[in-house]
Amino acid sequence: MAFKFEELKIWQISLKLSNEIDVVAKKFPSIELFSLTNQIKKAADSVNLNIAEGCIGQSKAEFSRFLTYSVRSGLEVVSCLFMASSRNYITEPEFKRLYSEYEQLCKMISKLKSTL
Template identity: 55%
Template sequence: MEFKFEKLIIWQKAMDLGEEIHVLSKDFPKEELYSLTSQIRRAADSIALNIAEGSIGQTNPEQGRFIGYALRSLAEVVTCLHKAKRRKYIEESLFEKLYSECFNLMNMIIGYKKAIK
């Protein structure tokens, strides 16, 4: 038995990204625990949470709204990654890898949003 959203590749990718961000942020300085660390984790988790919430028994406009929230959370993650890079918490190569994953996920989410209209 599965929920509808568990079959969605965008949800699966968002779940993977959330776990990658969680592991990455463990290495942020302790002084960032209640700021950047918390922010990037909440934003990353919010992507999959909003995809799931938007897929359950919603009308198309409601689905679109939750998918929009997922996109906004993804933009927040990207901004936090830029902050982490500027503060030298992550190397350029890791930033590029995660940035690319975020960009690909964004395109997939936009495609999904267009498909449910």
């Protein structure tokens, strides 16, 4: 692996989840294309991208800051999941699974952040 972030479990999980959100968001109605669909996909990608960007920083404080951004983006995904669920764009099992996976990921990111 050429880059340090590739070895991080949180990066690997966030990449997997970002891809899962992409698949789920494609099922949203076309009226949501430039709103909820775009927002949830950007937030999911942001979790992953902030981990990678922060990992190559020059200090632990900088990495910590980017991990905070990742958690915030993860919470944004969760909020979008609530909206998608309330609008019946995703099933209850999809919601519960993704909610749980983002909850675990955010905890893992916060745990790493606390060790810096």
